[in-house]
Amino acid sequence: MEIWEFIDSAARRINERERKINSMLQNLAFLREIQLNEFGSPELSEERFVFKIPEEKINGKVAGVDSGFCMRSFSGIDIMLVRTAGVVFEFKNSSLSRVDYLPKNIELPKPILREGLEKDEAFSSESVMRLMEELEIGIKLIENYRPDFLLLDGSIVPQYADKPRKDSKVIDEYHQLIEKFQELYSKAIKNRCKVVGCVEDSRGSRLRQIIEEQILAKKGINIKELNQILDSRLVAGILRKGERSFAFKYSPNIAKHPILVDMEEKFAENIYVFYLKASEFDMPLRLEFIAANNNITKEADKIASLCYALSSLHRGYSYPSVLIEADLRARLQSNEIEIVFSRIANRISPALKMRRSSRPF
Amino acid sequence: MRKEVGVVVSTQDSPSVSEVNFVITQNTVKRGSYVEIDYDEGTMICLVTQLIKTNRYFERADSVKEIETNNEIARNFPIAEWEFLVAKAKPLGCLAELGKKKIVKRVSLPPAPGSKVFAAEKKNLFNFLGLDENGLNLGNVEFHDIEMKVNMDSLLRKHLAIVAMSGAGKSYLVSVLIEELLERKKELGRLAIVVIDPHGEYTGFAEPTEEYANYSHQTNLVRGQDIRISLANNFGLLQKLLGKISTTQKRILSEAFNSLKEEMKKGNGPFSLEELKERILSEAKNEKTRNIASALEELIKLKIFAKTDNPSLLDIVKPAQLTIIDLSDIIDMKKKTVIVDYVASRLFHERRRKHIPPFLLVVEEAHQFAPEKVSKEEAISKGIIRTIAREGRKFGACLALVSQRPVYLDTTALAQCNTKIILRLTNPYDVDHVSKSSEAIDADAKNMITSLRVGEALIVGEAVNAPVFFNVRQRKSMPSKHEISLEEQARMFEEFMEEANREAEAYL
Numbered sequence: 001m002e003i004w005e006f007i008d009s010a011a012r013r014i015n016e017r018e019r020k021i022n023s024m025l026q027n028l029a030f031l032r033e034i035q036l037n038e039f040g041s042p043e044l045s046e047e048r049f050v051f052k053i054p055e056e057k058i059n060g061k062v063a064g065v066d067s068g069f070c071m072r073s074f075s076g077i078d079i080m081l082v083r084t085a086g087v088v089f090e091f092k093n094s095s096l097s098r099v100d101y102l103p104k105n106i107e108l109p110k111p112i113l114r115e116g117l118e119k120d121e122a123f124s125s126e127s128v129m130r131l132m133e134e135l136e137i138g139i140k141l142i143e144n145y146r147p148d149f150l151l152l153d154g155s156i157v158p159q160y161a162d163k164p165r166k167d168s169k170v171i172d173e174y175h176q177l178i179e180k181f182q183e184l185y186s187k188a189i190k191n192r193c194k195v196v197g198c199v200e201d202s203r204g205s206r207l208r209q210i211i212e213e214q215i216l217a218k219k220g221i222n223i224k225e226l227n228q229i230l231d232s233r234l235v236a237g238i239l240r241k242g243e244r245s246f247a248f249k250y251s252p253n254i255a256k257h258p259i260l261v262d263m264e265e266k267f268a269e270n271i272y273v274f275y276l277k278a279s280e281f282d283m284p285l286r287l288e289f290i291a292a293n294n295n296i297t298k299e300a301d302k303i304a305s306l307c308y309a310l311s312s313l314h315r316g317y318s319y320p321s322v323l324i325e326a327d328l329r330a331r332l333q334s335n336e337i338e339i340v341f342s343r344i345a346n347r348i349s350p351a352l353k354m355r356r357s358s359r360p361f
Numbered sequence: 362m363r364k365e366v367g368v369v370v371s372t373q374d375s376p377s378v379s380e381v382n383f384v385i386t387q388n389t390v391k392r393g394s395y396v397e398i399d400y401d402e403g404t405m406i407c408l409v410t411q412l413i414k415t416n417r418y419f420e421r422a423d424s425v426k427e428i429e430t431n432n433e434i435a436r437n438f439p440i441a442e443w444e445f446l447v448a449k450a451k452p453l454g455c456l457a458e459l460g461k462k463k464i465v466k467r468v469s470l471p472p473a474p475g476s477k478v479f480a481a482e483k484k485n486l487f488n489f490l491g492l493d494e495n496g497l498n499l500g501n502v503e504f505h506d507i508e509m510k511v512n513m514d515s516l517l518r519k520h521l522a523i524v525a526m527s528g529a530g531k532s533y534l535v536s537v538l539i540e541e542l543l544e545r546k547k548e549l550g551r552l553a554i555v556v557i558d559p560h561g562e563y564t565g566f567a568e569p570t571e572e573y574a575n576y577s578h579q580t581n582l583v584r585g586q587d588i589r590i591s592l593a594n595n596f597g598l599l600q601k602l603l604g605k606i607s608t609t610q611k612r613i614l615s616e617a618f619n620s621l622k623e624e625m626k627k628g629n630g631p632f633s634l635e636e637l638k639e640r641i642l643s644e645a646k647n648e649k650t651r652n653i654a655s656a657l658e659e660l661i662k663l664k665i666f667a668k669t670d671n672p673s674l675l676d677i678v679k680p681a682q683l684t685i686i687d688l689s690d691i692i693d694m695k696k697k698t699v700i701v702d703y704v705a706s707r708l709f710h711e712r713r714r715k716h717i718p719p720f721l722l723v724v725e726e727a728h729q730f731a732p733e734k735v736s737k738e739e740a741i742s743k744g745i746i747r748t749i750a751r752e753g754r755k756f757g758a759c760l761a762l763v764s765q766r767p768v769y770l771d772t773t774a775l776a777q778c779n780t781k782i783i784l785r786l787t788n789p790y791d792v793d794h795v796s797k798s799s800e801a802i803d804a805d806a807k808n809m810i811t812s813l814r815v816g817e818a819l820i821v822g823e824a825v826n827a828p829v830f831f832n833v834r835q836r837k838s839m840p841s842k843h844e845i846s847l848e849e850q851a852r853m854f855e856e857f858m859e860e861a862n863r864e865a866e867a868y869l
Contacts, residue, residue: 313428325442
């Protein structure tokens, strides 16, 4: 197949798939109206599928953490540069009245050197080190600024890919990361701070499974193509701007979850997820939190209300402003990266550089 | 105590030997101000040519519009935290130590990113720019508390051009220059000043005054209508005015002129143009002599040639004396150019013979007297202006060409003016023409010329080591009548008319 034919074919397939999804989503439109409690499933922890987000004025402190990261390898030595930025926005009557940063100034990235790691270990180590830095700053933000919310860029649970093999050299680091997460959860609960994980472009499929198993199956509906789409695309077709999905448990069975199994039950059992549509033309945001009590709806509404207010500033892009600011401060500039790596490269033998960076053409 | 104003940042093109960008930490840096940076070669002096405010939150127009449509960005993001003022500066040179002295060197290395940037220190800047404690004080270096004292020799010896659009302050600046030259101490060397004044803008110098500095005792005002040129001593000028005449006519003219001159030497006294015409016609009455006589008749109508010079330039061109040639009462352009040609030639030749002191000849509306792309016959004075521009420096004959249309000014004469003072100039052709005639005016300086305010000037060339923006100082002399506002002129006119009517009624 020539490239031009391939492009035509690929575009055709994407459009076809979109048509199918849209038609399928029309069949699921009834989800907007149904009462979930009539299904009697413990997985359906709220009354309805769709909730209108209550509009509330923002008052108080909202913190955010993000990091910028870069890794390169020289002769089996992995050098990572990471810069983490903590931001605290203080709102009065929904207007930003004060900003604090941790660290105060934009500092040079922190270098981390790792040696002798396999490729998969290097990947998981990279992620673990980055999360460790973010959690460290998150904990300090809670201690120093006592925010009402702490928003993390990404999940509040490590990902499958972050967990190394049991015999890996970085397994200890992973366990330290789990400890650090739990330290953050504890610190947040103690200080009445709600930790929220904000995930853009989520590739999760848990909500789809709940719909299939707990709703459609019980109604005798079988939609074959449903398993081809991700949660975010699914809820994008169901939710309208200013709405959220019901909150559901991160995992139905923590004993079978590869990450949650490593966590204390009091945390793992109470991690909830919902989707929020904050912008007309952007995918819904996946928001994760640890429920402090049994009133999931109240907690989810409170979080949704805050994140909606912080994220609904642009019709084509939704993300909390505090995390946008953290990203701006944490982002590594290409010249910062080049200064470090080119100086290292200049001091070592060309033979020690990665082969791909020594290609003559 | 040095005042730190910024830090050098690293960008794709900076820092280099031709450009240094720095982020401003103290909001005192202005476009056109000078900063200094310590680096390997000494202290680099830079001119701030551009200031750019950046803010990451406002980089994408679509996002800004989108967010501003329903919300205010400032209500949701800490925009002030992301606002940076970045200055683009041009390295002009470096002050380096040579024993106990500081010398000005070319920049051959860039400063390091992260270097501290300071506001240029007064002493350093004064030395670097090549200013002179005994120089002519034209004003103040913009944004710096430094008097713009320019060395007289550097400013005038290789000639000066002052260009600006109408109303930008050219005559004001020339007046300031004249004041400085008139007040100069004898031991510092004083020039004679002659001003070609087509609009009578400098006549105030000749008027006694108590309100302003009184220069009347140092000023000679010569009305254009009163100027007479001795025919006997200016045969060359006569020939030039007659233009292209045949060889036979030239011979007839020479014979008649020489015969009258012979008679003059024998004691008959000087002769007039009328007498020359009569002599030609008395020799023979044919077509050729009638043609010359007819041409001479045209010149007689100009009332410019006479038996003797009036005034005698030798008597009035003296050190620290100002001679104003007021041409405002002459309408005929040819007559004006004849006078300028005569005055300039006479000054140049008398100076070569050392009969008069070194002088500065200020030619206002110089594009009228040394125009570009105009035939020799039409531009009678262009030749001598070019000559002085080319050769004057050897004899202490200095030119200051003043023009509002430099594009129409003779390129050769303008190019010979080694120092240029440019005030507000907006016509792109003029800006281009001036910048092409001076390598010191780069693209940044060109942009800045168009945004100069009245009274602000840029000096480039021989007189200074680097381009300097300065504010022209307050004049001390009586302001020109042309500086009176339109409202005031209208009011004065009506008052004058009312007074005239009252007198007429009283008389009746």
